[in-house]
Amino acid sequence: MTKPLLVFNSKGIYCKQADVYIDAWRPVEKCIVTHGHSDHSRRGHKQYITHHNNIPIIKHRLGDITVSGKEWGETFTINGVTFSLHPAGHIVASSQVRVEYKGEVWVFTGDYKIENDGLSTPYEPIKCHTFITECTFGLPAFKWEPQDDVFNEINGWWARNKDEGRTSLLFGYSLGKAQRLLKHLDTSIGKIYTHGAVEQMTQVLREHYDLPPTELITANTKKEDILGNIVVAPPSAQGSSLMRKIGPNVTASASGWMTFRGARRRRALDRGFVLSDHADWDGLLQAVKETGCEKVIATHGYTEIFSRYLREEMALDARTESTQYEAEQNEAESKKEEGAS
Numbered sequence: 001m002t003k004p005l006l007v008f009n010s011k012g013i014y015c016k017q018a019d020v021y022i023d024a025w026r027p028v029e030k031c032i033v034t035h036g037h038s039d040h041s042r043r044g045h046k047q048y049i050t051h052h053n054n055i056p057i058i059k060h061r062l063g064d065i066t067v068s069g070k071e072w073g074e075t076f077t078i079n080g081v082t083f084s085l086h087p088a089g090h091i092v093a094s095s096q097v098r099v100e101y102k103g104e105v106w107v108f109t110g111d112y113k114i115e116n117d118g119l120s121t122p123y124e125p126i127k128c129h130t131f132i133t134e135c136t137f138g139l140p141a142f143k144w145e146p147q148d149d150v151f152n153e154i155n156g157w158w159a160r161n162k163d164e165g166r167t168s169l170l171f172g173y174s175l176g177k178a179q180r181l182l183k184h185l186d187t188s189i190g191k192i193y194t195h196g197a198v199e200q201m202t203q204v205l206r207e208h209y210d211l212p213p214t215e216l217i218t219a220n221t222k223k224e225d226i227l228g229n230i231v232v233a234p235p236s237a238q239g240s241s242l243m244r245k246i247g248p249n250v251t252a253s254a255s256g257w258m259t260f261r262g263a264r265r266r267r268a269l270d271r272g273f274v275l276s277d278h279a280d281w282d283g284l285l286q287a288v289k290e291t292g293c294e295k296v297i298a299t300h301g302y303t304e305i306f307s308r309y310l311r312e313e314m315a316l317d318a319r320t321e322s323t324q325y326e327a328e329q330n331e332a333e334s335k336k337e338e339g340a341s
């Protein structure tokens with residue numbers, strides 16, 4: 001048996017032939033980074049390789065790092081192994097990594113979703129022999145509605161809250177989800193205010209992405225100014241002192257976890273919108289089929305259930321590997337500012 005092209009070791013996903021890691025969770029010499037969420041782009045690597053548009057994002061988070069940027073589909077070869085980055089559609093500038101050596105092709109998805117969110121470069125299926133896939137939402141219960149329908153609900157909710165003299169407070173992670181929300185909010189209803197973490201990341205992204213005007217909430221912002229408008233804030237801001245200054249408001253979260261009513265109740269939210277930046281069950285299956293792969297390795301999420309389905313129903317050679325990409329549990333969601341949503 002030939003040696004696997006990528007292995008999972010104590011530091012991350014490793015290509016021995018090229019001596020390079022992908023989304024390593026411990027500091028390494030050279031690391032290809034799929035996207036800017038903190039569980040995939042960690043501190044301390046000597047050299048980072050990522051998509052051009054992800055550079056300002058990870059520099060904002062990690063400070064002055066040594067990083068080289070690549071275009072989608074641009075190949076680079078390290079010790080005979082050819083790598084390229086391809087759109088993952090998860091958040092802005094998120095990539096899958098294609099790895100080829102002596103005719104054998106592996107793809108690591110990082111995090112991904114199938115639906116075009118109108119902001120991120122859409123997911124691109126890549127043919128491969130071995131497909132390493134996330135499966136955060138790898139249960140049949142997860143089924144997303146088209147995003148246009150979800151945004152109609154969100155904008156309708158905002159308009160009703162405004163009519164009732166209340167401010168809408170919408171929670172979504174500051175990188176990715178927040179900008180997707182901004183992009184599709186109907187600004188004919190009112191103004192968009194932001195929490196600091198959302199505002200900072202949005203300013204970073206404005207360099208490459210077209211986003212509507214936002215106004216940062218500060219200690220000097222008056223309740224009367226915000227009233228009837230919408231505030232976009234990270235989940236961690238729920239209950240913070242700044243948020244308590246907003247006045248009469250209605251709260252909601254936009255997340256795949258809102259599939260479960262309990263997730264909304266536990267966080268005492270008035271409303272939950274099911275909107276995820278990950279593939280749902282059908283999306284995961286579609287992705288696997290479109291790669292034409294023979295082998296699947298499921299990395300994070302409902303890995304056991306998903307890989308068993310692939311083995312039993314699709315006759316694929318599917319297994320799981322444990323990683324340190326955050327074990328996305330809905331209970332943990334409110335505690336994490338960034339991660340799966």
Ligand SMILES: [Zn+2]
Nearest residue numbers: 037111339340
């Ligand atoms: Zn992510």
